[in-house]
Amino acid sequence: MDLNDTPEQAEYRARVRAWLEEHRDEAPPDRPPDGDEDAYLAARRAWQGKLAEAGLAGVVWPKEVGGQGLGPIEQVTVNQEISAAGVPGILDVIGVGMLGPTIIAHGSDEQKARYLGPMLHADEVWCQLFSEPAAGSDLAGIQSRAKLGEDGSWTLNGQKVWTTNAHFASYGLLLARTDPDVPKHKGLTMFVVPMDAPGVTVRGLRQISGEAEFNEVFFDDVRLDADAVVGGVGNGWGTALTTLMYERLTIGLGSEGLGYSAERFTQPIAADPEARGNAEVRKRLGELGADFIALRFTGYRTLTALASGQIPGPESALAKVTTVNAAVAGTDLIADVIGPEALDESSEWAYAISFLPGLKSAGGTEEILRNTVGERVLGLPPEPRLDKGIPFSELRAKEREATA
Numbered sequence: 001m002d003l004n005d006t007p008e009q010a011e012y013r014a015r016v017r018a019w020l021e022e023h024r025d026e027a028p029p030d031r032p033p034d035g036d037e038d039a040y041l042a043a044r045r046a047w048q049g050k051l052a053e054a055g056l057a058g059v060v061w062p063k064e065v066g067g068q069g070l071g072p073i074e075q076v077t078v079n080q081e082i083s084a085a086g087v088p089g090i091l092d093v094i095g096v097g098m099l100g101p102t103i104i105a106h107g108s109d110e111q112k113a114r115y116l117g118p119m120l121h122a123d124e125v126w127c128q129l130f131s132e133p134a135a136g137s138d139l140a141g142i143q144s145r146a147k148l149g150e151d152g153s154w155t156l157n158g159q160k161v162w163t164t165n166a167h168f169a170s171y172g173l174l175l176a177r178t179d180p181d182v183p184k185h186k187g188l189t190m191f192v193v194p195m196d197a198p199g200v201t202v203r204g205l206r207q208i209s210g211e212a213e214f215n216e217v218f219f220d221d222v223r224l225d226a227d228a229v230v231g232g233v234g235n236g237w238g239t240a241l242t243t244l245m246y247e248r249l250t251i252g253l254g255s256e257g258l259g260y261s262a263e264r265f266t267q268p269i270a271a272d273p274e275a276r277g278n279a280e281v282r283k284r285l286g287e288l289g290a291d292f293i294a295l296r297f298t299g300y301r302t303l304t305a306l307a308s309g310q311i312p313g314p315e316s317a318l319a320k321v322t323t324v325n326a327a328v329a330g331t332d333l334i335a336d337v338i339g340p341e342a343l344d345e346s347s348e349w350a351y352a353i354s355f356l357p358g359l360k361s362a363g364g365t366e367e368i369l370r371n372t373v374g375e376r377v378l379g380l381p382p383e384p385r386l387d388k389g390i391p392f393s394e395l396r397a398k399e400r401e402a403t404a
């Protein structure tokens, strides 16, 4: 692939840069300043609205649903220019990056007309209601149940966990079990859930970083209309795979090394004469630099695949593992150089040091992604799957037999 912008791409980049230059002063800070969380969220919503009006949100969404109908190269260009301008991107990365594309691919015309516009402009923020206490890596093991009533409506009971943004989301896209008598991947259905429906309870989880970005969400006899189903009853697994594919792309393309470049880690070291001359520190920094260069070229490979209409392969899994590990290794190095003050609330590194390790789990854990690479890149024997073909309702019985 030619790594330089074509004349058209250069012209697009110049237009994006000019808009960001002109509107930079209207952008809110990237992280909440101390105090008024509601005002901060309102400012981030308004900023997403402006980005959407300027065509800098929903870049790859089709034009018919309010997007720009452009390709992944333009999406990456926008991400790069937003990062270079030092302004925050959109607030609802999960909605616009992952759930919107799922509704575009599987939703009805009515669902697209109703939900996508307010999502793009952040008038309604969305959350992803997939993970449960006993269904994370093994997502198809979901236990939340939706039962069909005689009038065609559904009654939902169960619990989700680690739901980012649920505390201010208007809607969630939820995976529930609708038929326990078939193998676990087959009895699932995707629903749109209004977060203010009677029976929905959201409880915040406070993290070591001091923030509470994700939540537990409980459903007690929540009534959902027949038109809440996305992608057909029993087709939830296929619908969820679309979300997971976009999740990988959003993490891979959205962040350029999660915003942590080798240069960023070099700056505090260059400013410290003792660290600068320390051979061990220099070695660790060199290793980081090598990882980030490898990541950049893996990113180009992903872009090449996307630009030629292919879906990126399992190398995206490796890119996620390497990105997170390199960023964590970088913050470990900074913590060693700066010392305990790196964790002081006033330190610009405190948030990164405490938040980044969590990303080892988000979007697929390191072990699961390494399994993917082992099976699909290296051709190693697959993991044993003892539950294959067994109805979900019989799995516990089989488990008991196996351990008896």
Ligand SMILES: Cc1cc2nc3c(=O)[nH]c(=O)nc-3n(C[C@H](O)[C@H](O)[C@H](O)COP(=O)(O)OP(=O)(O)OC[C@H]3O[C@@H](n4cnc5c(N)ncnc54)[C@H](O)[C@@H]3O)c2cc1C
Pocket: 094, 127, 128, 129, 130, 131, 132, 133, 135, 136, 137, 138, 161, 162, 163, 164, 165, 214, 358, 359, 361, 362, 363, 364, 365, 366, 367, 368, 371, 383
């Ligand atoms: C910052 C963050 C934001 C998140 N936001 C959301 C969200 O908005 N919505 C949502 O639905 N979920 C969200 N999640 C949840 C995330 O998807 C899960 O954490 C992830 O799928 C892992 O599931 P788990 O935490 O239940 O871990 P488990 O699946 O219980 O895994 C525990 C450990 O066992 C290992 N393990 C499990 N199975 C295997 C295996 N077969 N082979 C080898 N090792 C294995 C795992 O790698 C891990 O180390 C978020 C998580 C984080 C950290």
